[in-house]
Amino acid sequence: MIEYVDMLLPYITTILLISSIYAIFSLGLNLEWGFTGLINFGHVAFLAIGAYTTVMFNMSGFSLFVSVIAGIVLSGFFGLLLGIPTLRLREDYLAIVTIGFSEVLRFILLNEQWLTRGPFGIHGFDRPLQDVIPYQYYNTFLLILYLMILVIVYFALERLIRSPWGRVLKSIREDEEVSSALGKNVFWYRLQSLMIGSAIAGLAGAMLAFYISYIDPNTFKPIETFHAWIIIILGGTASNKGTIVGALVFCTFLSVTQFTSRFLPFTAHQMGAFRMIVIGLLLIILMMHKPEGIFGKKEELALSD
Amino acid sequence: MKMDILSVKDLEKHFGGVKAVDGCSISIEAGTVMGLIGPNGAGKTTMFNLISGFERGIGEIVFKGIRTDNLSPFKIARCGMVRTFQIPRALTKMTVSENLMLAPKTQLGERIWDVWLRPKRVREQEMQIREKSRDILEFFEISHLEDEYAGALSGGQKKLLEMARAMMIDPSMMLLDEPFAGVNPTLARKISRYICELHEDGMTFLVIEHDIPAITKISDRIVVMNEGKVMAEGEPAEIKRRRDVLEVYIGGEG
Amino acid sequence: MQLVINGLVIGSIIAITAIGLSMIYKTLNFVNFAHGDFVAFAAYIALFANASLGMHLASAFLVAILATIVLGIFMEKVVWHPMRRKNASRTTLIIISIGLALVLRNTLIFIWGGSTRNYNIPVRRGFEFFGATIAPNQVLVIISAFILVFALHCLLSRTKIGKSIRALSDNIDLARISGIDVDRVILWTWVIGLGLAAAGGVLYGLVTAIRPDMGWYLLLPMFAAVILGGIGNPYGTIAGGIVIGLSQELSTAILPTEYKFAVSFVVMTLVLLLKPEGIFGGAK
Numbered sequence: 103m104i105e106y107v108d109m110l111l112p113y114i115t116t117i118l119l120i121s122s123i124y125a126i127f128s129l130g131l132n133l134e135w136g137f138t139g140l141i142n143f144g145h146v147a148f149l150a151i152g153a154y155t156t157v158m159f160n161m162s163g164f165s166l167f168v169s170v171i172a173g174i175v176l177s178g179f180f181g182l183l184l185g186i187p188t189l190r191l192r193e194d195y196l197a198i199v200t201i202g203f204s205e206v207l208r209f210i211l212l213n214e215q216w217l218t219r220g221p222f223g224i225h226g227f228d229r230p231l232q233d234v235i236p237y238q239y240y241n242t243f244l245l246i247l248y249l250m251i252l253v254i255v256y257f258a259l260e261r262l263i264r265s266p267w268g269r270v271l272k273s274i275r276e277d278e279e280v281s282s283a284l285g286k287n288v289f290w291y292r293l294q295s296l297m298i299g300s301a302i303a304g305l306a307g308a309m310l311a312f313y314i315s316y317i318d319p320n321t322f323k324p325i326e327t328f329h330a331w332i333i334i335i336l337g338g339t340a341s342n343k344g345t346i347v348g349a350l351v352f353c354t355f356l357s358v359t360q361f362t363s364r365f366l367p368f369t370a371h372q373m374g375a376f377r378m379i380v381i382g383l384l385l386i387i388l389m390m391h392k393p394e395g396i397f398g399k400k401e402e403l404a405l406s407d
Numbered sequence: 408m409k410m411d412i413l414s415v416k417d418l419e420k421h422f423g424g425v426k427a428v429d430g431c432s433i434s435i436e437a438g439t440v441m442g443l444i445g446p447n448g449a450g451k452t453t454m455f456n457l458i459s460g461f462e463r464g465i466g467e468i469v470f471k472g473i474r475t476d477n478l479s480p481f482k483i484a485r486c487g488m489v490r491t492f493q494i495p496r497a498l499t500k501m502t503v504s505e506n507l508m509l510a511p512k513t514q515l516g517e518r519i520w521d522v523w524l525r526p527k528r529v530r531e532q533e534m535q536i537r538e539k540s541r542d543i544l545e546f547f548e549i550s551h552l553e554d555e556y557a558g559a560l561s562g563g564q565k566k567l568l569e570m571a572r573a574m575m576i577d578p579s580m581m582l583l584d585e586p587f588a589g590v591n592p593t594l595a596r597k598i599s600r601y602i603c604e605l606h607e608d609g610m611t612f613l614v615i616e617h618d619i620p621a622i623t624k625i626s627d628r629i630v631v632m633n634e635g636k637v638m639a640e641g642e643p644a645e646i647k648r649r650r651d652v653l654e655v656y657i658g659g660e661g
Numbered sequence: 662m663q664l665v666i667n668g669l670v671i672g673s674i675i676a677i678t679a680i681g682l683s684m685i686y687k688t689l690n691f692v693n694f695a696h697g698d699f700v701a702f703a704a705y706i707a708l709f710a711n712a713s714l715g716m717h718l719a720s721a722f723l724v725a726i727l728a729t730i731v732l733g734i735f736m737e738k739v740v741w742h743p744m745r746r747k748n749a750s751r752t753t754l755i756i757i758s759i760g761l762a763l764v765l766r767n768t769l770i771f772i773w774g775g776s777t778r779n780y781n782i783p784v785r786r787g788f789e790f791f792g793a794t795i796a797p798n799q800v801l802v803i804i805s806a807f808i809l810v811f812a813l814h815c816l817l818s819r820t821k822i823g824k825s826i827r828a829l830s831d832n833i834d835l836a837r838i839s840g841i842d843v844d845r846v847i848l849w850t851w852v853i854g855l856g857l858a859a860a861g862g863v864l865y866g867l868v869t870a871i872r873p874d875m876g877w878y879l880l881l882p883m884f885a886a887v888i889l890g891g892i893g894n895p896y897g898t899i900a901g902g903i904v905i906g907l908s909q910e911l912s913t914a915i916l917p918t919e920y921k922f923a924v925s926f927v928v929m930t931l932v933l934l935l936k937p938e939g940i941f942g943g944a945k
Contacts, residue, residue: 206922390743
């Protein structure tokens with residue numbers, strides 16, 4: 103019995119750790135898509151910028167705290183850069199440009215070896231309080247830290263969307279002409295939303311780097327963006343609580359399918375593809391039949407259509 | 408001599424080959440009600456869109472001494488000019504009170520850092536805005552609807568909501584697009600009373616309307632548009648006497 | 662010279678595949694993120710017919726186009742048409758198309774694996790042309806692209822269905838009032854758009870290795886071509902495709918080859934910044 107607990111506990115810790123990272127990553131996207139209606143298909147780029155900036159700042163001698171702040175700020179800044187050419191135009195341009203950006207960024211990370219060590223990845227950077235916490239408790243410590251960060255991010259976002267700022271966002275999503283007729287700078291609000299969402303993704307990137315203690319460009323494939331999408335849509339668009347629940351459900355699903363793969367007659371390659379097919383189908387079916395998400399309420403759905 | 412609050416000079420707008428607005432000039436004295444009438448397709452709504460910045464044309468628009476023909480709609484609104492839409496556009500997924508509270512300019516709580524770091528000040532200002540919204544709802548006699556979702560309102564109530572919301576930004580001029588259209592006679596009388604009362608307080612209005620008797624009653628001056636051009640301008644009594652205006656209306660509707 | 666020829670080859674592939682993307686974008690008013698994966702799908706069907714069933718590549722070409730069109734019609738009936746009925750927002754359709762892209766690509770990986778493949782055709786020596794080596798396949802691609810574009814031009818300008826398609830992409834409401842059977846024309850738009858995409862996919866397989874993500878990586882250049890040419894303007898898209906293809910290849914003279922892909926991104930972002938309605942005429 104005790105042995106089972108010994109095996110189960112680290113397993114649960116791992117799932118919760120991954121869930122909390124995904125939850126924060128997805129909360130950023132939920133601000134952009136759920137509350138503002140921006141289609142960001144390159145969200146993973148900001149995860150990568152956050153992770154790489156944090157790690158590289160740390161490797162060049164900055165303290166962890168400064169490095170994480172740098173990661174967050176730079177992610178937000180790139181959100182600004184991508185928003186400027188696209189957010190004045192139709193909503194689909196942002197989707198195209200962000201997805202392109204995330205792939206171009208991955209190419210840069212792969213090829214500019216002098217900067218990023220390319221495909222070899224980076225390891226050997228500091229982790230928070232690594233000298234203080236005994237190794238066997240480190241993940242538990244990280245989990246507590248991450249849950250605290252999650253709570254802070256959650257409440258910061260909730261306060262924001264319930265404020266007059268969030269009210270403007272809501273009005274833009276429903277009818278941007280009315281907002282501008284009332285003197286609201288629609289473009290600027292969208293830009294702010296994209297910046298904050300990207301900065302949050304940057305934070306998630308730093309957290310991811312600390313957790314896996316090794317990053318390489320292929321950690322940041324486009325599929326990560328769609329994981330976040332699935333999490334939001336599962337949990338109910340425009341619900342921060344739903345997003346957190348969605349992250350937990352999704353990560354559990356991921357690790358359970360890793361277990362069950364032993365019982366399916368697929369190769370590892372096929373298993374990966376199979377899982378992606380399931381995710382794709384889920385995305386299609388949810389959007390077609392239950393766009394309010396599994397845990398969302400229909401009345402709260404406020405997509406613009 | 409009184410100041411012109413708005414002056415429009417040689418305004419033009421083409422859609423493909425069609426001239427929707429073709430060299431219009433009007434000016435409005437501060438504190439007056441100007442009626443804008445004309446048959447369907449005369450270019451009245453396009454005129455509105457141009458003045459409020461929702462469309463770009465050629466020509467000069469000066470509002471309170473500021474060139475506004477190149478400004479975006481939100482900047483024009485911030486100058487103190489607010490418009491309503493022909494089909495009222497209430498934000499249906501928000502409550503009536505949220506609709507109103509959205510409008511005031513320079514809210515502290517619209518800045519992220521203040522939301523996070525100065526929540527108390529933001530709350531105080533919210534209280535003030537709420538008070539103001541209650542006063543305005545009272546003026547328009549829709550206080551009982553405060554907590555309703557705007558989507559649940561009737562067409563006439565939405566019109567009132569739109570005017571109330573516009574009042575929240577303390578405008579110096581309001582553009583009303585057909586305030587009496589599709590409204591029952593009782594409500595129409597109320598709306599014209601509200602306009603008169605606000606007018607007495609010094610508000611300037613530019614009102615598009617099809618209901619000639621109603622508009623002549625509330626207006627100080629009337630502009631008649633036809634085929635993108637200003638065909639007549641003058642006091643309501645003057646306009647009523649003009650045969651050509653009458654003909655345009657009968658011709659346009661026949 | 663070599664780069665110019667390579668650029669023309671890849672450019673003509675981008676051009677014919679992007680036409681469908683552009684037409685669907687304008688008529689149905691949403692960006693189909695699965696378009697590139699239809700391109701890859703066609704290449705794999707051709708590969709299957711050619712390498713596994715032993716068909717001649719020309720017949721495999723036709724089989725692939727047919728199969729892609731059938732799949733496209735199936736998607737229209739099962740997904741797009743019902744969603745239009747429900748008045749789904751543009752963003753909903755975009756997200757569905759991403760889901761579809763994931764399903765399509767991973768089905769290819771599931772069946773054929775992630776490694777690169779080639780058609781079962783004899784490798785012929787290229788010939789010299791002003792100091793550049795041109796492979797016969799490259800000539801084939803360019804000639805086929807020309808024929809396809811010419812056929813498309815005849816279709817759009819001469820036939821009734823072509824005129825309806827253009828009317829629809831000009832103004833869907835107007836087309837509806839003037840008695841055009843909108844659903845039928847939309848179906849034809851899919852058929853032509855995906856038919857061209859499939860043709861482009863099979864041709865692409867001639868000059869590059871066949872991989873499940875070949876369509877995905879073509880998506881960005883295609884978007885760039887569409888935006889450059891003005892959405893819904895087939896001739897602009899063709900010009901845009903050639904320009905993108907050429908600038909991708911020519912960029913390798915000064916940049917590492919890996920950044921070919923980034924060129925279309927940069928071009929696209931510049932166009933969006935400076936002239937978002939497109940450079941070649943734009944959509945009226």
